[in-house]
Structure formats: C-alpha cells, structure tokens
Amino acid sequence: MYAETLKHIRRIIVEDNLAPGDKLPSERELAERLGVGRSSVREALRALEFLGLIETRRGEGTYMREVGSHQLIDLLAMFLLENERAKADLAETKWLIERLLLELACRRRSAEDVDELKKIVRQKPIDFVRFFQTVAEASGNFLLARIWRVLSGFAASFAPPPSLADAGYEQMLAALERQDSAKAAAVWEAHRPSSLSKRAGHRLTNNDAHFR
Amino acid sequence: MYAETLKHIRRIIVEDNLAPGDKLPSERELAERLGVGRSSVREALRALEFLGLIETRRGEGTYMREVGSHQLIDLLAMFLLENERAKADLAETKWLIERLLLELACRRRSAEDVDELKKIVRQKPIDFVRFFQTVAEASGNFLLARIWRVLSGFAASFAPPPSLADAGYEQMLAALERQDSAKAAAVWEAHRPSSLSKRAGHRLTNNDAHFR
DNA sequence: CTCATCCCACTGGTCTGACCACCTAATGGT
DNA sequence: ACCATTAGGTGGTCAGACCAGTGGGATGAG
Numbered sequence A, B: 001m002y003a004e005t006l007k008h009i010r011r012i013i014v015e016d017n018l019a020p021g022d023k024l025p026s027e028r029e030l031a032e033r034l035g036v037g038r039s040s041v042r043e044a045l046r047a048l049e050f051l052g053l054i055e056t057r058r059g060e061g062t063y064m065r066e067v068g069s070h071q072l073i074d075l076l077a078m079f080l081l082e083n084e085r086a087k088a089d090l091a092e093t094k095w096l097i098e099r100l101l102l103e104l105a106c107r108r109r110s111a112e113d114v115d116e117l118k119k120i121v122r123q124k125p126i127d128f129v130r131f132f133q134t135v136a137e138a139s140g141n142f143l144l145a146r147i148w149r150v151l152s153g154f155a156a157s158f159a160p161p162p163s164l165a166d167a168g169y170e171q172m173l174a175a176l177e178r179q180d181s182a183k184a185a186a187v188w189e190a191h192r193p194s195s196l197s198k199r200a201g202h203r204l205t206n207n208d209a210h211f212r
Numbered sequence C: 001c002t003c004a005t006c007c008c009a010c011t012g013g014t015c016t017g018a019c020c021a022c023c024t025a026a027t028g029g030t
Numbered sequence D: 001a002c003c004a005t006t007a008g009g010t011g012g013t014c015a016g017a018c019c020a021g022t023g024g025g026a027t028g029a030g
Helices: A002-015 A027-034 A038-050 A071-080 A084-108 A111-122 A128-138 A142-156 A166-177 A181-190 B002-015 B027-034 B038-050 B071-080 B084-108 B111-122 B128-138 B142-156 B166-177 B181-190
Strands: A054-057 A061-064 B054-057 B061-064
Touching: A002 A027, A002 A038, A027 A038, A038 A054, A038 B038, A084 A128, A084 A142, A084 A166, A084 A181, A084 B084, A084 B142, A111 A128, A111 A166, A128 A142, A128 A166, A142 B084, A166 A181, B002 B027, B002 B038, B027 B038, B038 B054, B084 B128, B084 B142, B084 B166, B084 B181, B111 B128, B111 B166, B128 B142, B128 B166, B166 B181
Parallel strands: none
Antiparallel strands: A054 A061, B054 B061
8 A cells, every 4th residue: 555655754754853845865765764665655755746745856856845735636627627517616616715805805905915906907908817816815815815726727727717897996996995895795796797696406416425 | 747648648538538437448558558657657547546536446457436536635634734824724714615605505505405404403412514514515516515525624633613502503594594695694704703803914925936 | 275177976757577466257167 | 057267457566777867075277
C-alpha cells in the first residue's frame, strides 16, 4: 500500500518538524529509510504534490509548500465539464458566492480597497474578473476567495464572464464605500441572471450511492 | 511531463467513449500506445485514482468510476490542521454557505423534504449534520451541496458540530415550510456564532506568491 | 586574497526489465 | 454436466540504469 508510505512520509515531516520552504529528504534516501522502492516513494510524493503540499524542483529536491493551494480542483475541472447539470449549478453557485463576497467586503474593506476598485471601475470596459478578484481579497476570507477563484476559472473555460452595466458597478462601489452590505446584496440581486431564477422541478438524484 | 500523459489518457477515455464501469486499457498497453514508460502511465493513473475518476483492481484492471468521490479532500484535511487562520476562514465560510443553502432550499424544497426535516427535528437530540445534509439536498444545487459536505467534513475533524437550540430548528423549519427565504436567513443570522462577528483588522496576505 | 570558471556529486524524471500476487477464463479430465 | 487445473493477463513493487538539470566546492587566473 502506498497509503502506508504516505503516512510514513507524513510522520517524517512531523518528526523532523519541517516547515514550509524546508527541504525533504531525497527520494532515494526516503526509499532507503522506509524500506520501499523508489517508485513507491515517488507515487506517494506525487499524491502530496497533487494536494499542493510539496513542490518538486528537478535537480534541487523536494520542498514543503505553503498549504492552501489546490490545483487538484483545476484538474478535476477538466473532467467535470461536458455536463449540463454541472454547468447550471456552477453558474448559480458562482453567483451566490459573489454575493457573499460582496457582503463580507462591505464590512471589512479598507480605504485602499475602495481606491483600488475605483481605479478598476474607471477603466472602461470594466474588467469583471479583476473587479471581483479585488472584492474577494477585500472580503478577508481567504478560503472563500479561493473557492471563488476556482469557480471563476471553471466558468471562464466555457462561458464569457458576465456583463454588467457600468451603473451596476457604480452601485456596488457605492455600497462598498458606505459599508452597506444589505444594499450591496440588493444590487447584486437586481443583476441576477435570468437563467438562475427559474430552476423549479430540478431535483437532486442520490448521487452518493458510490461513496463507500 | 506526466501532465501530458494525463491529457493523453483523458483523450483515450473520450475517444473510446468510456462510461463509468468500463475497463481502461492495461497499463502496459497504455504505455505502448502513448510511447512512454509504464511508470509514467502509473503516475498519471494514480492522479486519476486520487481524483476518484478511476478504480484499479489488482489482477483485473482499471475501471472508470462514477464521478463524485473525493477521499482526496479527506486526506488534505489531515494536513490542513494546525493553522488557525484556515480554521477561522473555514468556520465562517461554512456558516455562510449554510445560509445560502437555507435560502435555496426555501425556494425549491418539495413537500417530501419538509416531511423529512420534520422527522429529523422530532428526534432529540437533533442531528445538525443530518439536518443540513437534507437541506443541502433540498437546495437543488448539487455543487453547493458538495462544497458544504467538504467543508463540514473538514470542520468535523477538529471541532464538534455547532449546537443550536431546538427553537432555532423549529424556526428554520417554519421558514422552509412557508418558503420564506428572508425569514430563514434572518433566523440563521440570529444564530451566528460570536466568533464570526468580530474579525476586523484581519487582512489577507498575498499567499499566492508560490503560484508560479 | 578575490573572483570567475569549471567540474562533479546529487537531485528529480524517466525507462526498462523483472518478479510477485492476484484474477479470469479456457482447458481438460472426471 | 461438473469441477479442478492451468495459462495468460493484470496491477503492485522493486532494482538498476540513464538523462537533465542544479549547486557548491575545487581550481586557476588575476
């Protein structure tokens, strides 16, 4: 089992008290210490790399990485496409999370954030992605910002970014400046894409049967 | 690059029109068809297995799997611990998404959903996870439900599920029955954990430097 | 002594060939 | 018809080899 090898490596990480940026033992040394073949070590390391926990640099070595990245989801995206149902859910979820980000940003935005957003809104045509990227950063919730970025990346791969009237941006900006989260939510609601409003009769199937 | 190999394998899956349950070519055959070593094929397959897209059975072969599983995230959870910042974001995001699910469920819940929830609320002590699992299913948004499940799993790994007074469940249930999403949101807001309200001064650092 | 250059040991990336344990299906005997 | 045997194919693992980068230390020129 390479799962066993994974645990061993994790134990080494803990025991050696490895912090982000630190170097792991080489693959050959790990293989020797764990008493397994190098290929098994490699498969375990691949898993860790896939999770974004380590980073391998050819000719240098393997290094601990800051937690939080998950390009794994980007990869999953490649396979998740071509599914109408998933697309509809994606569009809706993205829209909903954008509302959450707006609300949070209203409470926590700094003066610099507002300045930055003003600059973005001044540049026509207004860059939707950049606007929300800034809002996401201003939200103060890194995890939610991250989820948004992933969803945004998904969506961009098969649909153009939503287009809003300039007036909409102005209203959002005003709400952010006055820290009026209710107003921001209302503005966002007013710009809800029509495709999201009518989804009645659309039910979940029990897709969890295979979770064994 | 094994990323290249991954794409090749994906192409084979698409071209051969492989459906869940179907058998993939053997590792040796794939290696020959793609002109790479078997170890490279194995590393690519490991990635797919990690994503829950395929299943390997020793002595039999490799098979397509229903999408949806993500033991990968459970593994990630093991490593994500020991990070206060991430925990705070997680708790907040989970709470926010629960609010979204409640709102969606108000609009789309069926009569059966309400019955199911009534049953859950009747059984004391009320099972928070089961309650929201049902709400998530009733939301009609599989993606958002899935995100919630992941977050919930994370949270459960280092904190007990939130405890609500029975009256809170009754209020939510009433809002769901009357399809009053504004009421549901208000109820949820009233039960906002105190730890989430005060997070001023908490800013994002630029954690993305390592995304190169 | 200082600095630039070169070289070599070491790293991850890949391929090959070889076993093993396991499963399946065809085989052949009863 | 039934069942035990067997041969071939499969994933799992390992060892060894070579490649292509990297880095630091030895070397030599100034």
